Amino acid sequence: xxxxxxxxxxxxxxxxxxxxxxxxxxxxxxxxxxxxxxxxxxxxxxxxxxxxxxxxxxxxxxxxxxxxxxxxxxxxxxxxxxxxxxxxxxxxxxxxxxxxxxxxxxxxxxxxxxxxxxxxxxxxxxxxxxxxxxxxxxxxxxxxxxxxxxxxxxxxxxxxxxxxxxxxxxxx
Amino acid sequence: xxxxxxxxxxxxxxxxxxxxxxxxxxxxxxxxxxxxxxxxxxxxxxxxxxxxxxxxxxxxxxxxxxxxxxxxxxxxxxxxxxxxxxxxxxxxxxxxxxxxxxxxxxxxxxxxxxxxxxxxxxxxxxxxxxxxxxxxxxxxxxxxxxxxxxxxxxxxxxxxxxxxxxxxxxxxxxxxxxxxxxxxxxxxxxxxxxxxxxxxxxxx
Numbered sequence: 001x002x003x004x005x006x007x008x009x010x011x012x013x014x015x016x017x018x019x020x021x022x023x024x025x026x027x028x029x030x031x032x033x034x035x036x037x038x039x040x041x042x043x044x045x046x047x048x049x050x051x052x053x054x055x056x057x058x059x060x061x062x063x064x065x066x067x068x069x070x071x072x073x074x075x076x077x078x079x080x081x082x083x084x085x086x087x088x089x090x091x092x093x094x095x096x097x098x099x100x101x102x103x104x105x106x107x108x109x110x111x112x113x114x115x116x117x118x119x120x121x122x123x124x125x126x127x128x129x130x131x132x133x134x135x136x137x138x139x140x141x142x143x144x145x146x147x148x149x150x151x152x153x154x155x156x157x158x159x160x161x162x163x164x165x166x167x168x169x170x171x172x
Numbered sequence: 173x174x175x176x177x178x179x180x181x182x183x184x185x186x187x188x189x190x191x192x193x194x195x196x197x198x199x200x201x202x203x204x205x206x207x208x209x210x211x212x213x214x215x216x217x218x219x220x221x222x223x224x225x226x227x228x229x230x231x232x233x234x235x236x237x238x239x240x241x242x243x244x245x246x247x248x249x250x251x252x253x254x255x256x257x258x259x260x261x262x263x264x265x266x267x268x269x270x271x272x273x274x275x276x277x278x279x280x281x282x283x284x285x286x287x288x289x290x291x292x293x294x295x296x297x298x299x300x301x302x303x304x305x306x307x308x309x310x311x312x313x314x315x316x317x318x319x320x321x322x323x324x325x326x327x328x329x330x331x332x333x334x335x336x337x338x339x340x341x342x343x344x345x346x347x348x349x350x351x352x353x354x355x356x357x358x359x360x361x362x363x364x365x366x367x368x369x370x371x372x373x374x375x376x
Contacts, residue, residue: 017348021332028330046370047358050311051327053304060217066231067209070238071202077239 007037015045190254198245212255216262222324223266225309237262260339263321270317311361322350
């Protein structure tokens with residue numbers, strides 16, 4: 001423990017923020033218990049008056065609820081990140097599946113179309129062109145990812161409907 | 173068996189120092205991290221409250237600082253105290269909050285002097301805990317966020333200049349500059365607004 005005399009000697013360097021950390025720690029410990037030395041230091045730098053008073057304040061008490069809340073936030077963010085990563089992978093996979101299914105179906109329909117007869121006399125009336133299919137869409141909810149594409153009702157024979165659910169908890 | 177393992181783990185973490193706990197936490201040991209939070213939460217909350225001047229906001233910032241610490245444990249450099257690292261995170265979060273506050277509101281508040289009892293304290297030692305916090309919160313509004321953080325960390329928390337520089341991501345000379353400027357502002361405004369709180373000798 002340093003003496004009052006030593007504190008008074010070190011005070012100018014303390015105020016100038018020039019003391020080595022160990023010396024400063026000792027000086028602060030002394031000041032915490034010595035009002036006369038505190039006054040001597042504050043006479044050099046009045047702003048430090050507020051500092052002593054604030055440093056003497058009691059901080060918040062140990063709070064086990066605070067600890068529990070920090071851990072809960074960590075768990076929450078970890079879960080969100082995990083789900084976010086899973087969703088990204090699920091959506092990418094779903095998009096790939098959608099492209100494959102629709103592309104494959106279009107090819108199959110094209111191949112299964114009847115070849116036109118070769119004689120002019122028996123030419124049939126041209127088949128009405130099917131109306132354009134509705135755009136596919138993806139639905140994401142708490143259950144999973146659903147992928148849909150509907151054809152027009154009038155073309156129900158050719159309708160494509162894809163619907164599947166991907167479990168959001170599924171590890172990919 | 174699970175309970176026994178939990179008890180053993182709790183006992184071990186209580187005996188470890190901060191760096192050991194941080195190493196365990198980096199390996200995914202939540203009990204070790206909880207022990208670190210338990211040890212430093214009061215200091216981090218108090219520091220954040222002094223920078224922000226708002227206990228509730230400080231609580232949120234302190235929690236976020238610990239969450240960020242957990243998420244970035246792989247970046248923790250054990251050359252520095254764990255507490256310094258968390259103070260660094262909390263201080264920077266608090267500075268961001270200060271910067272995002274409406275500057276008009278802050279200026280308005282800074283020029284208010286809340287009138288207390290007609291018979292005020294006659295000497296600095298009469299300042300009560302709540303009063304000194306209120307005065308500091310008022311005067312600190314005149315500081316820049318970085319000056320405020322540097323002053324709180326260096327002067328009030330007593331953290332070494334080198335560690336404050338590390339926390340604020342600047343040089344030691346810059347920290348000293350921030351602290352001196354903060355002191356000058358506080359000294360001037362204390363004399364202007366609360367001369368009764370100045371030391372009896374009058375200071376400089």
